[in-house]
Amino acid sequence: MKPVMLDGTIVAKEIKENLKDRIAVLSERxxxxxxxxxxxxxxxxxxxxxxxxxxxxxxxxxxxxxxxxxxxxxxxxxxxxxxxxxxxxxxxxxxxxxxxxxxxxxxxxxxxxxxEKDVDGVTSRGYGQTAFGFGNFPSCTPSAILKILNYYNLSIKGKHAVIVGRSPILGKPVSALLLNEDATVTTCHSQTENLQEILKTADIVVGAVGKPRFIKGEWLKEGAVVLDAGYNKGNIGDVDEESCLAVASAITPVPGGVGPVTIATLLEHTVLSAEK
Ligand SMILES: Nc1nc(=O)c2c([nH]1)NC[C@@H]1CN(c3ccc(C(=O)N[C@@H](CCC(=O)O)C(=O)O)cc3)C=[N+]21
Structure with a gap:
């Protein structure tokens, strides 16, 4: 079956639409x-x-x-x-x-x-709060990934989420967010010995390595949900979309997937900070 294309532009639009009212209320103040x-x-x-x-x-x-x-x-x-x-x-x-x-x-x-101003979720305190499940501003790309999963009603609880990448503002915080949503989380990285074997057991895959078209369809389990947070030169993701389309049940395109939701999330955090 053809996978569902997870359209980030729709999710971003909805977030921004909701912000308009809040910005108007702030403007009255x-x-x-x-x-x-x-x-x-x-x-x-x-x-x-x-x-x-x-x-x-x-x-x-x-x-x-x-x-x-x-x-x-x-x-x-x-x-x-x-x-x-x-x-x-x-x-x-x-x-x-x-x-x-x-x-x-x-x-x-x-x-x-x-x-108070870390709307991008880059400080260690922000990360700590994210990991412990409170705080206002988780990093924007990790937040965006959760928003896309929620928007499309893709379940996280009990699923095996494999994150490829462990950077401080992407791989690590998205691992924490998914863990807090009751996923079973495996965070892979450049020193991981059996990446392909691990990916074969993933229900949810997050590409966060920064290597163009690194993740191949052959490595995935049939029906995996694939989120591509890669932003390599020339708008190329970390996921080899062509081969993954054949096995994934849902996938974010690049462009038009995680990126636009990341920006919408940044705006939302800025509005929330202004409200406080
Ligand atoms: N402190 C910090 N915070 C960040 O959040 C951060 C950062 N540094 N450094 C760079 C990465 C990259 N990033 C992107 C955001 C949106 C798109 C995006 O919206 N891209 C469009 C396409 C871009 C285009 O149209 O040219 C899309 O995917 O549809 C891409 C990449 C945020 N980052």
């Missing part, structure tokens, strides 16, 4: 939600993503401040900028675009974001 994004350096795809986030804000009436710092910026200077935004009461959310140039201590910079 003379509050405009505001997201500040920081981009360090000139990575072309990062520039595109940051621009997309800014455009999405604008469309909904959320203020966006785009801060572009030169590639030579050091950790200390970056943290100083973050501190400024932390103490600016008009800013409700701060997003530091990953990756930053190698000479910067990205973890230290992420940790400088105050927990």
């Amino acid at each position: 003379n509050i405009t939600p505001c997201l500040a994004t920081i981009l360090v350096g000139d990575n072309p795809s990062s520039k595109t993503y940051v621009k997309m986030k800014g455009n999405a804000c604008e469309k909904l009436g959320i203020n966006s401040i785009s801060i572009h710092l030169p590639a030579e910026t050091n950790t200390e200077q970056l943290i100083r900028k973050i501190d400024e935004l932390n103490s600016d009461p008009s800013v409700h959310g701060i997003l530091l675009q990953h990756p930053v140039p190698d000479h910067i201590d990205e973890r230290q910079a992420f940790e400088a974001i105050s927990i």
Whole structure:
């Protein structure tokens, strides 16, 4: 049977539609939600993503401040900028675009974001809250994956979810969210010895490795639900869509899958932060 295409643009649209009312209510209180994004350096795809986030804000009436710092910026200077935004009461959310140039201590910079403004869920406190099942802002892509599963009524409880990738803002937090929804979770990574065998037992597969078309249909169990959170150059996911279409029961396309829901989630978190 042909798999269900999990259309992220529909899910994103619904999220954004719901935000309109909340933004209007805030506006009566003379509050405009505001997201500040920081981009360090000139990575072309990062520039595109940051621009997309800014455009999405604008469309909904959320203020966006785009801060572009030169590639030579050091950790200390970056943290100083973050501190400024932390103490600016008009800013409700701060997003530091990953990756930053190698000479910067990205973890230290992420940790400088105050927990109230960590709408992107990148701080260790945010991650800890996500893992313990509370807190307002789980990382946006992991949240988006859960939203897609819920929207399409795909059950998580008791299922074996295999996450391929263990990055701090994707693989690890999505593992935590799925665990909290009562999935049995296996987190695989570059040192995993029997990846294909493990994937063969997965009911839910999350591609979060950052390798174009890495996950092959032959590795999957018949009827698996496949979520592709990969964003490789040229809008190519981590899942080899062509071979996976033959075995999956449902799959997110790239583009038009997890990406748009990630952005909608970021906006939702920014609105929620402004409400608080
Ligand atoms: N601190 C931080 N937080 C992030 O959430 C974060 C980040 N850094 N660094 C980069 C990745 C990547 N990312 C994407 C979001 C949306 C699309 C997206 O919407 N893509 C469209 C296609 C893009 C296009 O149309 O050009 C789609 O999938 O349909 C893609 C990628 C967020 N990231």
